[in-house]
Amino acid sequence: MTPxxxxxxxxxxxxxxxxxxxxLLGWLLCLAVTGSSLPSEQTVARYGPQAQRLYRDWQAMxxxxxxxxxxxLKDVNEFFNRRITYAENSQVWRQEDYWATPLETFGKGxxxxxxxxxxxxxxxxxxxxxxxxxxxxxVKARIGGPSSNVTQAHMVLAYYASPTVxxxxxxxxxxxxxxxxxxPDLIPVFSFNMESxxxxxxxxxxxxxxxxxxxxxxxxxxxxxxx
Numbered sequence: 001m002t003p004x005x006x007x008x009x010x011x012x013x014x015x016x017x018x019x020x021x022x023x024l025l026g027w028l029l030c031l032a033v034t035g036s037s038l039p040s041e042q043t044v045a046r047y048g049p050q051a052q053r054l055y056r057d058w059q060a061m062x063x064x065x066x067x068x069x070x071x072x073l074k075d076v077n078e079f080f081n082r083r084i085t086y087a088e089n090s091q092v093w094r095q096e097d098y099w100a101t102p103l104e105t106f107g108k109g110x111x112x113x114x115x116x117x118x119x120x121x122x123x124x125x126x127x128x129x130x131x132x133x134x135x136x137x138x139v140k141a142r143i144g145g146p147s148s149n150v151t152q153a154h155m156v157l158a159y160y161a162s163p164t165v166x167x168x169x170x171x172x173x174x175x176x177x178x179x180x181x182x183x184p185d186l187i188p189v190f191s192f193n194m195e196s197x198x199x200x201x202x203x204x205x206x207x208x209x210x211x212x213x214x215x216x217x218x219x220x221x222x223x224x225x226x227x
Contacts, residue, residue, distance in 0.1 A: 036125075036126045036128075036225075036226055036227040037224060037225070037226040038059075038126070038224060038225065039103060039223045039224035039225065040224055043103070043223055043224055044103060044106075047103050047104065047106060047107030048107050050106065050107060050108075050109055051103060051106040051107040054083060054106040054109070055103070055106050057079075057083065058079065058102070058106070058123070061075060061076070061079045062123065062126060062127060065127055069129065069133070069159070069161070072124060072127050072129065073124070073159055073168065073170065073177055074177065076120050076123045076124055076127070076170075077120060077170045077175070077177055078175065079123075080116055080119050080120055080123075080172070081116075081172055081175050082175075084105060084109065084110065084111050084115070084116065084119070084172075085109060085110045085111075086110070086111065086112070086113075086116070086172055086173070087110040087111070087112065088112055089112045089114075091110070092108050092110045092111065092112065092115075097212070098112075099114055099115075099118065099212050099213070099215070099216040100114070100115045100118065101118070101122075101216065101219055101220055101223055101225075102118065102119040102122050102123070102225075103223055105118075105119050111172075113154050113155045113156070113172055113173075114136075114155050116155075116172035117136050117137075117155045117156060117157045117170075117172075118136070118216065120157050120170055121134055121136060121157055121193075122220065122225060122227070125227040126225075126227050131193055131194055131195055132160070132163065132193070132195065133159055133160050133161070134157060134158070134159055134160075134193060135157070135158045135160070135167075135191040135192060135193045135198065136155060136157060136158075136191060136192055136193065136213075137155065137156050137157065137158045137169075137188060137189075137190075137191040138153070138154075138155055138188075138189040138190055138191070139153075139154050139155070139156055139186040139187055139188050139189055140152070140153065140154070140186070140187040140189060141153075141154035141173075141185060141186055141187075142184075142185040142186075142187070145185065146184035146185045148185075151187065154173075154186070156169050156170060156171045156172075156186065157169070157170040157171075158170075158180070158191060159177075166179050166180050166181060167179070167180050168180070169183050169186065171183075171186075192207060192210060192213065193207075194207065194217070195207060197209070197210065
């Protein structure tokens with residue numbers, strides 16, 4: 001993998017500003033994403049022109065993201081909710097339970113709820129957000145309002161300013177970020193991140209039991225993500 005912070009070769013400098021632009025964007029991003037690494041331009045190119053456009057816009061968003069947690073949450077949430085179209089896995093990937101990396105999502109321009117959550121999680125981690133503050137959260141979403149008995153499996157991203165406070169919910173279906181108490185339509189099932197799993201308030205550190213999550217993390221590393 002070629003890190004974005006690598007020094008540009010002389011041949012690239014001679015090829016003009018247009019050729020140099022991706023590297024300059026990478027340098028700028030390194031100022032904001034300290035201690036992390038991102039996929040090379042060659043890796044991104046494998047996912048097609050749409051992925052390259054979205055990836056560069058995403059780089060610019062990360063580079064210009066605010067310095068506070070609240071600003072970063074807002075910037076990341078709005079970027080994906082506005083730029084990625086919601087679609088079921090069966091439409092995007094022709095299978096029911098596919099866990100897509102951000103690059104795969106950029107390539108399709110579409111994602112199911114998991115794809116949104118994964119992309120937001122990766123973005124916030126690259127921005128340096130503490131790993132214990134964000135959790136991927138499976139919920140049951142009430143269809144037709146908070147009093148409905150009809151539910152559907154859904155995933156959201158939960159942000160905890162501290163472990164004991166009420167989380168904020170980032171949802172691809174709602175642009176605004178709201179406290180969990182303002183989302184009575186969501187019934188939490190379990191949550192997880194790179195360190196632990198939480199079920200009914202009980203923490204379990206054996207996160208490797210989530211096979212799909214482990215496979216996704218391995219795929220992120222293969223693509224060049226590190227945080």
